[in-house]
Amino acid sequence: MHISNGIIDGPVAAIFAALALAALTFCVLRGRRDLDDRLAPMAGLVAAFIFAVQMLNFPIFTAGVSGHLLGGALAALLVGPWVGALCVAVVLVVQALVFGDGGVAMLGLNITNMALLGTAAAYLLIALLLRVLPRTNAGLAVTAFVSALVSVVVASQGFVLEYWLGGTTDLGGNLAGLAGTMAGVHLLIGIGEGLITATTVVTVAKVRPDLVYALRARKPAAPITPAVPAAGGAR
Amino acid sequence: MGAGHAHVLYRESTSPVHRLPPEVKITAMVLFTVAVVATPREAYWAFGGYALLVAAVAALARVGPRWLLGRALIELPFVLFAFALPFFGTGDRVEVAGLGLSVDGLHGAWNILAKGTLGVLASLLLAATTTTRDLIVGLDRLRCPQVLTQIATFMLRYLDVLVGEARRMRVARVSRGDDPRFLWQLRGFAAGVGALFLRAFERGERVYLAMLSRGYTGRMPAVWQGAGAATAGQWAAAATVPVIAATIAVVAVVLT
Secondary structure (H helix, E strand, O other), X not given: OOOOOOOEOHHHHHHHHHHHHHHHHXXXXXXXXXXXXXXXXXXXXXXXXXXXXXXXXXXXXXXXXXXXXXXXXXXXXXXXHHHHHHHHHHHHHHHHHHHOOOOHHHHXXXXXXXXXXXXXXXXXHHHHHHHHOOOOHXXXXXXXXXXXXXXXXXXXXXXXXXXXXXXXXXXXXXXXXXXXXXXXXXXXXXXXXXXXXXXXXXXXXXXXXXXXXXHOOOOXXXXXXXXXXXXXXXX | OOOOOOOOOOOOOOOHHHHOOHHHHHHHHHHHHHHHHHOOOOOHHHHHHHHHHHHHXXXXXXXXXXXXXXXXXXXXXXXXXXXXXXXXOOOOEEEEOOEEEEHHHHXXXXXXXXXXXXXXXXXXXXXXXXXXXXXXXXXXXXXXXXXXXXXXXXXXXXXXXXXXXXXXXXXXXXXXOOOOOHHHHHHHHHHOHHHHHHHHHHHHHHHHXXXXXXXXXXXXXXXXXXXOOOOHHXXXXXXXXXXXXXXXXXXXXXXX
């Protein structure tokens, strides 16, 4: 999913960079309000987790694209959409600057696809499904699975849209083929991502429901586990 | 996060490039990449010029070509897309080794390979000469919002926590009779991924509380920021690379 330098032409990359910058500024403004003592370490850990998980790359030789887990849904569930988008964006920035994953000049495109589109699609679904599904761990698991699956496919279609707007090589009628391959491959990745997201979120929700951002509104009266670990609590 | 938290790509040295302040290097690297991407793909000589520029900086930073090229293989999955283009592109076709390849597709593949590789080499040079700590100080000095540098600091700090917890859990599994081989290690890992996350969080939370009780306010102490902010001379020295690159790009645009 990381777009490397030269795949999309300059003007389109510049437009998306401006778009991503505007959206991230908004996220920074909203995220500042969210980022309290409990969310700050969680945001860091979510970012570290996504960073580690994105290292697993599946090259798909037949299509000539690479795919990997994205983590947008996990971030949206655990730290909310604003900080979540920032977490994914930070991962992408560090990867581009230091590891050369995805071109620096294409950062706007990558942030739009993975941090903005992915997280937004996931959070909309989370908000909807948590309202509709039963308020059990199974309901939460289904929510996490479906939102992760859909967010990955949506992000992959973001690439197709960008390629249609500013791809450096005209694929002609093969654009539909590109869209199909990307969707198919990312459906498979999405299943893996959905399973990991669901396991992680349900485990956290069982032990520390206060840490799951998406569940905050649900049980205002529930006793909150103190954030400070008991003395001598070190393992 | 003092010494000992340098990342795997960092090459310890005291070369002139290592000693440049991080914000200068980040800016130079980003501008260089933008210049490369803005170059028209038919200007083959321009990319040779950029490659020479990268080689010069690598020599100055005492980063060996073997290390650089070996690490650059990381981009392979990302540029695989390039190899499909000559087959799927439209327009004129040429015969190469019995295969009908699209000319436009070949140009596109060259475009992605050249620009992608130069971008990866530039970021590897930044990584080889800058510790993660300096990277965050650099972003902070470049007026990056504090929320972002805070998340980035914790991300880099917690990567170690995450890896450490994963290792401890693996040791715990193995010492209880689990004997994983090759891919089957994944099963045990996948089953414990939720627990791993929780354990890493609780450890990370203690790290965070320890930082708070030592006066952390969301920004790294002034000791980090104060000393060593870039001087005008350092900006000028680092500017040579993007200025040369921009000149090449402008000439290439004018000529083609």
